[in-house]
Amino acid sequence: MVNYLQIPVLSRRVMKVWLRNWDVFLKTYKVNFLPPFLEPLLYLFALGFGLGTFIADIQGVSYARFIAPALIAISIMNSSFFECTFSSYVRMYYQKTYDAIISTPLNIDEVIAGELLWGATRSLINTIIMLPVIAAFGLIELPVSLLIIPFSFLGGLLFASVAMCFTAISPNITALNYPAFLFVTPMFLFSGTFFPLSVLPQQVQYFALTVLPLTHVVMFVRSLTLGTPTVHLLFNLAWIVVVTTLFFVLSVNLMKKRLIN
């Protein structure tokens, strides 16, 4: 019987897996830097300044200021989620990268942990690129919003860990479209991103707060960009830390079950 919550056996060798991905990232940096730079511009123009002209304000702020933090939170989600689903699946299944690495002193726990840290790093990198673009439009409060940078790593790790669980149980790469459409897209729309959670029925609000990780990430980021951090931040942070830890451990064990037999 596999113990899905067995504590992973890790050493500093985890960083070698991270470094491998970093090296590949640097080789293709031009392609990698473009999306996080362009994406906020497209959304801001279309929604913030386009759709936003029909909306007076939400909760006392302009529509563009309301969605700016959501764009950052969505980028944190997408960067690590897609890195640790499709990209990790390609490395695991098609390129046999994990097989090659576990033939060296590294173990599978370290490989998966390295992948998760790398997924989180993608979120961090994209946030670092995105933040100045959004700040240039004067939509976020500084310097308090700079705290989003370290936070994006934690948020990234949350989505990376959840994503890796899906990767571990996907029978093939096409099956990864299910979590993309049934999990990521609903979160994109219903996590207090483009309209406040409070307009939704009470039950849906509870649902979003309990099982949609993006809800907590949006709340955290928004309170920083609006410069109104409250004690609620700690609740969001605690939720994120607990869920991240749980899925981090679970994803390592699920992957171990899939790859080691």
Place this chain on the structure above:
Amino acid sequence: MVIISVIVAEDLVKTFGEFVAVDGISFMVEEGEVFGFLGPNGAGKTTAMKMIQCVSPKTSGKLEVFGMDVNTHQSEIKRFLGIVPQETNLDPDFSVYENMMVYSRYFDIGRTDARKVTDELLDFVQLDEKKNVNIEQLSGGMKRRLILARALINSPRLLILDEPTVGLDPQARHLIWDKLRSLRDKNVTIVLTTHYLDEAAQLCNKLVIMDHGRILEEGSPQEIVKNNIGTDIVEVENGPEVKVCLDDMTADYEIIGDIVQVYTDDPQQVTSHLLRECMLGKITARTATLEDVFLKLTGRKLRE
């Protein structure tokens, strides 16, 4: 000084659910040996190799590599191993040179040392001119050579190869053989699986023939052939009189379709008997090979 065997397996078992892949095998590999696992597909060779490589935990029994248990000392053992897998798992995101450098990092080899060793190894497998080429542009033979070079980056004491020359042209195969012999001369212990029995006969000084998860035969290629068949095989066209004649002289033979193979140490005696006493035509005598033993022990039925 205590000489520790490189690999010691006793009653080694590996099961996948109900299926028994390796069914209580015992063997020993000593330092400097070239040890071969032979057997039909599904015999349990790759499973046995994966346990030695510490990537698939054993179910029961004893398996020690360099005196360490494979289930508890994986990292320590893997530090001394070089692995050439059956499937090509080079990193397509990197060039030839980068593949070596990235791999060296997993073994904690410093950059300066890694550069030096990489240059030496690419030269050793004759890929120095392909240094900056991307993996996808390499031919099959070049990829196998690069995998061999990559497996040597940590100067392994035990090199494990799963079908090292599968799909290669004769030139590339001979080059790989040549490299393996020069490693053997440097006292690197080598364990390999292969379906090419001439390859096993050429390279291995000890081998086991496996089938259905068990070891059927063990020894040097020559011993195995001698013990199971004798030195030679006399082949006769099958006919009703052949069986009678051979039974008369109490020969050890096998009927394979329209050919009868007689196993013997004295082909001249068998041949002249068949010619004179039985008036048979179409007789050929040849040296017995490992392939003959292999088919005799594991049968001629197709696997999978």
